[in-house]
Amino acid sequence: xxxxxxxxxxxxxxxxxxxxxxxxxxxxxxxxxxxxxxAGKTTLVNVITGYIPFQAxxxxxxxxxxxxxxxxxxxxxxxxxxFQNIRLFRDLTALDNVMVGMHLHRPDDTIAQLAVLPVxxxxxxxxxxxxxxxxxxxxxxxxxxxxxxxxxxSQGDQRRLEIARALALKPRLLILDEPAAGxxxxxxxxxxxLMERLNKLGLTLLLIDHDMRLVMxxxxxxxxxxxxxxxxxxxxxxxxxxxxxxxxxxxxxxxREVASAPGTTGVDAVxxxxxxxxxxxxxxxxxxxxxxxxxxVSYGAVSAVRGVSLRVASGEVVALIGANGAGxxxxxxxxxxxxxxxxxxxxxxxxxxxxxxPSAIVRHGLVQVPEGREILARQTVLENLELSTWARRDGxxxxxxxxxxxxxxxxxGERRTMRAATLSGGEQQMLAIARGLLAKPRLLxxxxxxxxxxxxxxxxxxxxxxxxxxxxTTILLVEQNALRALEIAxxxxxxxxxxxxxxxxxxxxxxxxxxxxxxxxx
Amino acid sequence: xxxxxxxxxxxxxxxxxYTLVFGVLDILNLAHSAVFMLGAAVTYTMVVNHGQPFWIxxxxxxxxxxxxxxxxxxxxxxxxxxxxAPPISALISTIGLALIIVAAVEQGRAGSFFSWLWVDGANxxxxxxxxxxxPTWKVAGLTLEASKVAIIPVTILLMLVLGYVIRFxxxxxxxxxxxxxxxxxxxxxxxxxxxxxxxxxxxSALGGLAGILFGLAIGDISPYIGxxxxxxxxxxxxVLGGLGSIPGAVAGGYLLGGIEVLALVALGSNARAGVAFxxxxxxxxxxxxxxxxxxxxxxx
Numbered sequence: 001x002x003x004x005x006x007x008x009x010x011x012x013x014x015x016x017x018x019x020x021x022x023x024x025x026x027x028x029x030x031x032x033x034x035x036x037x038x039a040g041k042t043t044l045v046n047v048i049t050g051y052i053p054f055q056a057x058x059x060x061x062x063x064x065x066x067x068x069x070x071x072x073x074x075x076x077x078x079x080x081x082x083f084q085n086i087r088l089f090r091d092l093t094a095l096d097n098v099m100v101g102m103h104l105h106r107p108d109d110t111i112a113q114l115a116v117l118p119v120x121x122x123x124x125x126x127x128x129x130x131x132x133x134x135x136x137x138x139x140x141x142x143x144x145x146x147x148x149x150x151x152x153x154s155q156g157d158q159r160r161l162e163i164a165r166a167l168a169l170k171p172r173l174l175i176l177d178e179p180a181a182g183x184x185x186x187x188x189x190x191x192x193x194l195m196e197r198l199n200k201l202g203l204t205l206l207l208i209d210h211d212m213r214l215v216m217x218x219x220x221x222x223x224x225x226x227x228x229x230x231x232x233x234x235x236x237x238x239x240x241x242x243x244x245x246x247x248x249x250x251x252x253x254x255x256r257e258v259a260s261a262p263g264t265t266g267v268d269a270v271x272x273x274x275x276x277x278x279x280x281x282x283x284x285x286x287x288x289x290x291x292x293x294x295x296x297v298s299y300g301a302v303s304a305v306r307g308v309s310l311r312v313a314s315g316e317v318v319a320l321i322g323a324n325g326a327g328x329x330x331x332x333x334x335x336x337x338x339x340x341x342x343x344x345x346x347x348x349x350x351x352x353x354x355x356x357x358p359s360a361i362v363r364h365g366l367v368q369v370p371e372g373r374e375i376l377a378r379q380t381v382l383e384n385l386e387l388s389t390w391a392r393r394d395g396x397x398x399x400x401x402x403x404x405x406x407x408x409x410x411x412x413g414e415r416r417t418m419r420a421a422t423l424s425g426g427e428q429q430m431l432a433i434a435r436g437l438l439a440k441p442r443l444l445x446x447x448x449x450x451x452x453x454x455x456x457x458x459x460x461x462x463x464x465x466x467x468x469x470x471x472x473t474t475i476l477l478v479e480q481n482a483l484r485a486l487e488i489a490x491x492x493x494x495x496x497x498x499x500x501x502x503x504x505x506x507x508x509x510x511x512x513x514x515x516x517x518x519x520x521x522x
Numbered sequence: 523x524x525x526x527x528x529x530x531x532x533x534x535x536x537x538x539x540y541t542l543v544f545g546v547l548d549i550l551n552l553a554h555s556a557v558f559m560l561g562a563a564v565t566y567t568m569v570v571n572h573g574q575p576f577w578i579x580x581x582x583x584x585x586x587x588x589x590x591x592x593x594x595x596x597x598x599x600x601x602x603x604x605x606x607a608p609p610i611s612a613l614i615s616t617i618g619l620a621l622i623i624v625a626a627v628e629q630g631r632a633g634s635f636f637s638w639l640w641v642d643g644a645n646x647x648x649x650x651x652x653x654x655x656x657p658t659w660k661v662a663g664l665t666l667e668a669s670k671v672a673i674i675p676v677t678i679l680l681m682l683v684l685g686y687v688i689r690f691x692x693x694x695x696x697x698x699x700x701x702x703x704x705x706x707x708x709x710x711x712x713x714x715x716x717x718x719x720x721x722x723x724x725x726s727a728l729g730g731l732a733g734i735l736f737g738l739a740i741g742d743i744s745p746y747i748g749x750x751x752x753x754x755x756x757x758x759x760x761v762l763g764g765l766g767s768i769p770g771a772v773a774g775g776y777l778l779g780g781i782e783v784l785a786l787v788a789l790g791s792n793a794r795a796g797v798a799f800x801x802x803x804x805x806x807x808x809x810x811x812x813x814x815x816x817x818x819x820x821x822x
Contacts, residue, residue: 336708337708338709357713358714359711359712359713362709362711363711368709370709374703374705374706375706377702378698378702379695383695387692387695387696388710390692390695390696390710390711
């Protein structure tokens with residue numbers, strides 16, 4: 001047993017980010033740690049590595065207790081990590097980045113290095129050689145990159161360099177927090193090779209990632225977190241067949257039973273999915289209110305959306321589903337004009353969404369209710385609602401509609417003079433939806449309306465969405481809760497790593513095993 | 523005592539402009555002190571060199587300051603914002619504009635290119651007594667000049683109007699939305715760039731007015747009045763009141779004015795600035811979030 005966690009707990013105010021997690025990581029294994037967005041994975045890692053103090057519970061690395069130690073002492077005990085968002089020393093060279101981590105295992109010889117005599121510089125030379133070896137182990141060519149400033153390396157190389165830096169600590173346990181985020185399939189494959197290589201060298205790995213194919217493929221065991229609790233721990237096969245895990249990822253389909261377990265055979269799922277896509281090809285609407293063609297968006301070197309085409313006809317509910325990080329929100333933000341695509345077109349009812357101002361897009365009737373709700377927490381409920389009529393010219397009618405919105409969502413009427421920050425998550429979601437509706441949308445974009453909500457609140461939110469649709473609003477819905485979204489959707493697109501893998505009628509996709517595979521890998 | 527209120531009013535007006543921009547943009551607009559000077563200088567030139575009546579001159583002075591707000595947004599801030607530059611870049615670009623404005627006024631001599639703007643070079647001047655309507659009253663042994671007394675209701679009225687606009691009107695809600703969450707504001711159809719422009723125009727108009735009042739009350743107008751009198755003090759005031767808080771800026775302005783006058787009376791003129799900043803230091807040690815610290819998160 002290398003790492004042992006005993007009822008580790010960390011709450012933030014009322015949020016139970018990590019709520020009594022006990023976990024054992026076998027020496028020499030690759031342990032996966034997965035869970036939906038906000039499940040508490042990164043918080044757990046931050047607690048283990050001393051970035052956030054323990055609230056309760058204990059942690060041991062073999063015989064050494066880690067509980068309550070500061071981050072640098074835990075690192076000295078042999079726990080190294082990489083970060084979800086790369087945290088290299090951007091202005092140091094690649095080699096210096098790695099050498100920074102070496103002080104633990106070599107005596108400080110700054111004074112000796114000041115002397116010119118070569119005999120005193122032996123240590124320095126050994127250090128450079130070690131660093132070059134580590135860089136090479138991680139699949140980088142030291143001759144090419146050693147002298148380059150870390151910030152100028154490609155995203156993938158930076159991730160590798162971060163691993164090399166972590167290895168310089170000579171860790172007993174290496175924690176990788178989303179090492180393959182934003183990578184394409186071949187980069188992911190070589191990241192997987194690297195992890196297997198490091199594991200063969202005797203290193204124990206704890207891997208957090210959203211790419212199920214990667215996690216299920218490389219890990220010996222996988223632990224699953226949801227709402228801060230461990231809901232499963234076992235082999236990849238056991239975990240991906242676990243009903244609780246499937247529910248956590250795909251959501252509950254109301255009364256519907258979860259059918260079959262996803263396949264965990266070694267079949268290449270991409271070709272599989274492509275085949276299925278051909279079968280379930282659905283008639284796209286002839287005339288569309290929203291027409292997106294070959295849309296691509298990238299953040300710097302990372303391409304988040306690659307060549308997505310989709311259409312939404314007036315009166316439809318269209319769902320955009322896919323795992324975390326697939327590029328769903330990026331698509332919506334591009335449609336709202338918050339980010340500009342690198343190529344492709346998007347036209348909504350005659351206006352070009354790739355060039356129009358965000359405010360003009362809202363006035364034209366395309367309104368987004370963003371992920372995380374983004375209500376104005378410091379303003380009152382009423383002020384939030386009043387602000388939403390900004391894009392309209394008809395002041396008096398808007399006042400009446402605000403009254404009507406508060407009748408439709410009675411809780412908002414009751415709390416009209418309270419600050420929005422005091423509302424619960426579900427109430428905030430209702431406020432965000434009500435606010436979106438008051439802008440008189442003809443097409444409403446809903447981004448993860450069920451995120452972080454308890455099941456019965458999710459029911460209420462979906463009931464509200466269906467009612468809005470019955471009243472004639474066209475809806476483009478982005479959801480991680482796929483089964484739930486497919487139930488109310490006329491049509492749906494399944495997104496995986498920035499591309500549409502599957503499209504079809506909501507009912508058909510609901511029973512399509514390929515959907516499950518897109519989420520859970522296999 | 524009265525002097526404390528006069529000078530405090532000027533600090534308050536000036537600092538409200540500072541804090542308004544900070545609240546919305548999280549950026550310190552260091553060209554604000556140059557705008558303050560410009561308001562005073564343009565008004566003086568209109569009265570003395572262009573023979574305009576005082577009121578017209580005031581309107582032109584404030585308009586010039588407001589116009590400078592547009593320049594700050596379009597030249598110093600928007601291009602940087604588009605490129606996602608860090609706040610420090612905006613700080614430097616506004617310092618640069620301040621230097622340019624001061625230098626331009628400094629160059630203004632009879633016959634020079636800038637003579638329409640200013641003719642007294644680096645010299646300090648004051649409004650001629652006959653040019654400004656300035657009745658005086660004697661009350662209980664005190665001589666009250668209208669030019670000074672008027673500062674108080676003008677300041678209070680403006681603060682009330684500004685407070686009302688921000689709290690209760692649609693434009694004010696938009697401003698607060700932009701201050702709190704520009705992304706959400708955009709999604710609600712608010713033209714964020716336009717709200718920011720508006721903020722800078724209001725802020726600069728207030729700054730220019732503060733400059734005119736300073737010229738009237740203190741009787742000292744030169745290219746350096748902004749830099750020497752209000753730049754650092756204005757910063758002190760908004761830190762004192764709590765960054766981004768308008769009531770804080772008003773209270774901080776009067777407090778600093780009061781402290782300075784007390785120090786002047788008790789310790790002489792040399793101690794004025796020193797004592798004021800010692801007080802600021804104390805406040806920050808005791809209440810790092812400023813006097814209106816409860817409103818620390820409540821910007822605008």
